Every structure is written in C-alpha cells, then in structure tokens.
Amino acid sequence: MPNKMIITCALTGAETTREHQPALPVTPEELAAAADEACRAGAAIVHLHVRNDDGSPTADVKVFKKAIDLIRAKSDVVVEITTGGAVGMTPEERIAPVALGPDMASLDCGTVNFGNDYILNTLPIMRQFASEMNRHKVRPTLECFDVSHVQSSHILIKEGLLKPPYHYGFVMQVPAALSLSPKTLSYMMDQMPAESHFTLMGIGRAHLPAICLAIASGGYIRVGFEDNIYYAKGRLARSNAEFVERAVRMSKEAQLEIATPSDVRALFGLRGA
Numbered sequence: 001m002p003n004k005m006i007i008t009c010a011l012t013g014a015e016t017t018r019e020h021q022p023a024l025p026v027t028p029e030e031l032a033a034a035a036d037e038a039c040r041a042g043a044a045i046v047h048l049h050v051r052n053d054d055g056s057p058t059a060d061v062k063v064f065k066k067a068i069d070l071i072r073a074k075s076d077v078v079v080e081i082t083t084g085g086a087v088g089m090t091p092e093e094r095i096a097p098v099a100l101g102p103d104m105a106s107l108d109c110g111t112v113n114f115g116n117d118y119i120l121n122t123l124p125i126m127r128q129f130a131s132e133m134n135r136h137k138v139r140p141t142l143e144c145f146d147v148s149h150v151q152s153s154h155i156l157i158k159e160g161l162l163k164p165p166y167h168y169g170f171v172m173q174v175p176a177a178l179s180l181s182p183k184t185l186s187y188m189m190d191q192m193p194a195e196s197h198f199t200l201m202g203i204g205r206a207h208l209p210a211i212c213l214a215i216a217s218g219g220y221i222r223v224g225f226e227d228n229i230y231y232a233k234g235r236l237a238r239s240n241a242e243f244v245e246r247a248v249r250m251s252k253e254a255q256l257e258i259a260t261p262s263d264v265r266a267l268f269g270l271r272g273a
C-alpha cells in the first residue's frame, strides 16, 4: 500500500501507571473513549491491554470482552489485543482472550528482557499462540524485540503456522533489550520474508526517532502511553490522541496519506475485509 501510513495507538500497556501519566485510560469505558478519540485523530488500529479497576494488569476475558464491545460500539477501528500480557502471566492466561475474536493479536516471537524482568516466549508457546490465532481467524502482529525473533518467525512460517502477508512489530529500546538505530532497524528489516509489512515501536526516548525512521523506511507508526508518556522533554502528553495527531502531521508532511481501518482490513486480510 504505497503512500499510506498506518498508525497504531497502544492506549495503556501493562506497565504505565496513573502516577506516571494521569491521563492513562484504565477501565473498559475509558479505553473505549480513548480508542474512539485516537481513531478520530487518525489511528487505524488500537493495541489493547486491559486492567483491573485498581489499575493492575489483567488478562481476564470478561474485562477484554467488555472493552472490545465498547470500542466496537463507538468506531470501526481495528482492535489488536496483546498476548504478551504482563510480566508474570502464564501463557494460558495470555492467549485466552484470542477466543473473543479480536481483529488482530500480538504474537511475541521470542523471550525478551523487560528491564529487570522477562517475558517468556519459547517456540512451543509461539506455536500454541499461532495455532490459536489461526483457529479463531485472528491475524498476528509478529512482535520482535530482537533480530533473532525475526529469524525465529521463519520457523513458524516453514511449519505453515503463519500465512502472508506478514505484519511485524519491531519493539525497540525496551530496557535491557535491543536499542533503536538505523543499523539495528535495517538488520531487522533484512530478515523479513517477502510480503512483509512492519510497524516500528520506539520505547521511551526512542519514540520520535522511531516515527522518523518508520516514515523513512516504509514502515508504519505506533504511538501511545504503552510506549511513551512524554510529548516533549519534561512535558507529559495530554492524551493518546495528541500523539496520534502529531504522527498524522508528520506523515502528511512526508506526503503520506493516512490509512483508514478499512484500508488495514483489506491490506492485512482481516475478517470482514
């Protein structure tokens, strides 16, 4: 899809708290309002984690269902749920919400350091997650935190568990994982098979460089409180939508149109395309 930029908004994540970012959406109602606002601003996809009422991360299917239903009642934005979950969740907990039939889900392609913690993604877990997504006709975003993760995805492709077009999510500058630079990104890109797309996620201070690199390299953009809470040095973003609005402006300056949810459904072969 030349000349169209897909913007994903990761509304809340699992780690950011209200103490860090007072505008963080937490309840299903707040998530739905934030998703609607992000979609109106130009996001075609929302990446969804859910929380308990006290703000702690959960993979409770009932909470996911409520959030997805409320989001879908407000807009046609593409809903991508996490299966990375949060540090400490079991693989069974992480994959369960896929049965709700979101449009897309993240599929982590390898174990990764997360600061002092880690998220475990062995090949058997990856196979199990890919099979479940196929069973429920949910398209994966292949989240890669390292070059070896892109290479690991080739094993699933060879085994017939993934089908083109592939959508990769390169998550870079997670503390204690791979940093973001033109060199590391180009090595990641080199490992992608034919018929691949990628969204670039720069964590924390890598946020703006990632947007610029995505525009320059034919990739797509992700913004949102999961990845970054500061709009500028020392100034918290007012909302997820404020990040989307800036990404839209930057893309348009680069002569890119902004992809709609239906563009994404057609391009990635999502249900209902």
Ligand code: ZN
Binding pocket: 010, 013, 014, 047, 049, 082, 084, 226
């Ligand atoms: Zn996430």
